[in-house]
Amino acid sequence: MRPVSRSGPSIRFRGRSFVAMTLVADASLQLWLEDFDVWLQRSPGFFTGRTVVLDMAGNAANKAEVERWIAELAARGVRLVGLEGVRPSMVDASMPPILNGGRDVSLAGPVTSVGKAPPAPEEPRKPAEPVNMIVESRVRSGQSIMCLEGDVTIIGSVASGAEIIAGGSIHVYGTLSGRAIAGATFGTKAQIFxxxxxxxxxxxxxxxxxxxxxxxxxxxxxxxxWIENDALRLAAL
Known part of the structure; x- marks a missing residue:
């Protein structure tokens, strides 16, 4: 049988970007896990099916320490798709890959070396168009609504067992009985109403x-x- 010739490539490559939730390992493992276990007890299943990245925040001393973090999270049902804040020597093929290029919330100013002319100022960037999600219905138990690029507005109620996650603020024009998590991208600027x-x-x-x-x-x-002095504040409207 004569081989069948093909024209053109048989393998296609495409670039895609995905949104991931990042856990920041900014304390010792034992202390961090104590707080994390409290979160899991009060919000079971929160990380089920989620894309999660572990940011070691430059605190990992060696490969064994990174492996302990990965193992403890896996034992709690958190599967990592990537690592940040670790050196390449701390990772092998059996571990999640090191990710680079994640978007920072804030950027440090440029550093000018002595004796060199300062760089030309960059043209101001146009502000990004906010992506705000509006849900014009009741959010039922078991539903998860996520918009990490802006605010989420619910014109209706959020049932017990439902979940709203927003990069910015959350507005619920009804009863909020489920879970509301704001500021996933924009931090302390976010609020919940x-x-x-x-x-x-x-x-x-x-x-x-x-x-x-x-x-x-x-x-x-x-x-x-809202957040004030690093603490969560609540007040009647």
Whole structure:
């Protein structure tokens, strides 16, 4: 049988970008896991099916330490797709790859060397068009709404067991009974607003409170949630 000749390549390559949640290992493993376990107990299944990256924040001393972090997270059902903040010598083929080029929230200013002319100022960049998601229906239990590029507005209620994650702020024009996590991209600039507070969990820039932590006087009220002096604040509207 004569071989069949093909014209053109048989393998196609495409570049794609994906959004991942990043866990920042900015404390010792034992202390970090104590807080992480509390989070998992109060919000079970939060990381199920999520794309997660571990940022060692330059704190890893050796490969064995990186392996311990990976193993502890795997034991808790967190599967990593990549690592940041580690040296190439700390990673082998059995571990998640090192990722580069992630978008930073803020950038450091340029450094000018002595005796050299300062670089020409860059032209100001046009602000990026915000991507704000509007959901014009009730968010049912088990649903997960995510928009890491901007705000999320829910014109309706968020049921118990539902989840809203926003890079910016979250606005709920109804009862918030599920989980609301704001500031995933824009940090402390984000806030949460709801017409009726009954949340299982609320968080802004990583600071969070669960239903057990909420002031009973705020239940059933219109509430604003924000960060002030590195602490999560709540007030009636």
């Amino acid at each position: 709801c017409s009726r507070m009954e949340a299982e969990l609320i968080a802004v820039d990583g600071a969070y409170k669960t239903a057990e932590d909420l002031d009973g006087a705020l239940r059933g009220q219109a509430v604003r949630v």
